[in-house]
Amino acid sequence: MSKIFTSRYIIKILEKRGFLFISQKGSHVKYRKITKKETLTVVVPIHSKEIPVGTFKSILRQSKLTKEDFIKK
Numbered sequence: 001m002s003k004i005f006t007s008r009y010i011i012k013i014l015e016k017r018g019f020l021f022i023s024q025k026g027s028h029v030k031y032r033k034i035t036k037k038e039t040l041t042v043v044v045p046i047h048s049k050e051i052p053v054g055t056f057k058s059i060l061r062q063s064k065l066t067k068e069d070f071i072k073k
Contacts, residue, residue: 005056005070007046013070014042014063033063040064 019031019042027047033040042062060067
C-alpha cells in the first residue's frame, strides 16, 4: 500500500459514499452512515496532511470500504 492519502481527500470520498458529518473534537472528525443492517462510524484525524498507512487501514476497516474506493478513476 504505497499510496498515501490526505485527510481532506478521505473525507471527500466518505461524503461521496454517503457518510455524514456528525461531530468534531479537536483535530478529529466523526462521520456516520446508517444503513438498514448497521451503523458505521468513522473517525478521521485532520491534524496531518498525509494519513499514515496504519490509520488509513483503520479507516478502511471502520467504513467497510476498500482501497479501490479511494483510487481516482
